[in-house]
Amino acid sequence: MTSDRDRCERCGRCCCLKMILDSEVVYLPFHCGHFDPATRLCTVYDRRFEANPHCLTVEEGIELGVFPADCPYVRDLPDYAPPRTECTREELELYLEHTDPAGDAS
Ligand code: SF4
Numbered sequence: 001m002t003s004d005r006d007r008c009e010r011c012g013r014c015c016c017l018k019m020i021l022d023s024e025v026v027y028l029p030f031h032c033g034h035f036d037p038a039t040r041l042c043t044v045y046d047r048r049f050e051a052n053p054h055c056l057t058v059e060e061g062i063e064l065g066v067f068p069a070d071c072p073y074v075r076d077l078p079d080y081a082p083p084r085t086e087c088t089r090e091e092l093e094l095y096l097e098h099t100d101p102a103g104d105a106s
């Protein structure tokens with residue numbers, strides 16, 4: 001997700017799939033298919049925007065509010081609205097009804 005890896009702490013949370021519900025970004029319990037859980041890194045980092053058209057730049061991610069509150073990219077931004085990092089069972093079922101969780105959405 002980052003264009004400047006120096007500030008990233010490699011937690012991998014921003015590479016979770018997400019949905020937007022009533023303008024709120026909500027994390028799903030799945031990672032992007034290009035995320036390697038062993039290294040917690042993107043396996044296609046140099047061509048991530050080509051490999052995953054839903055992958056966001058840091059600037060886009062800040063604007064949309066996809067970084068968790070303690071991420072170094074946003075934790076010092078006073079007006080930043082972080083995502084909800086857990087979805088309900090009902091929200092997850094709604095997502096699974098309409099989407100393939102193996103897809104590239106991020
Ligand atoms: S392509 Fe997927 S794993 Fe790679 S940075 Fe984007 S969201 Fe993360």
Ligand code: SF4
Nearest residue numbers: 008009011012014071
């Ligand atoms: S949430 Fe922040 S620290 Fe964690 S992987 Fe994403 S950019 Fe890096």
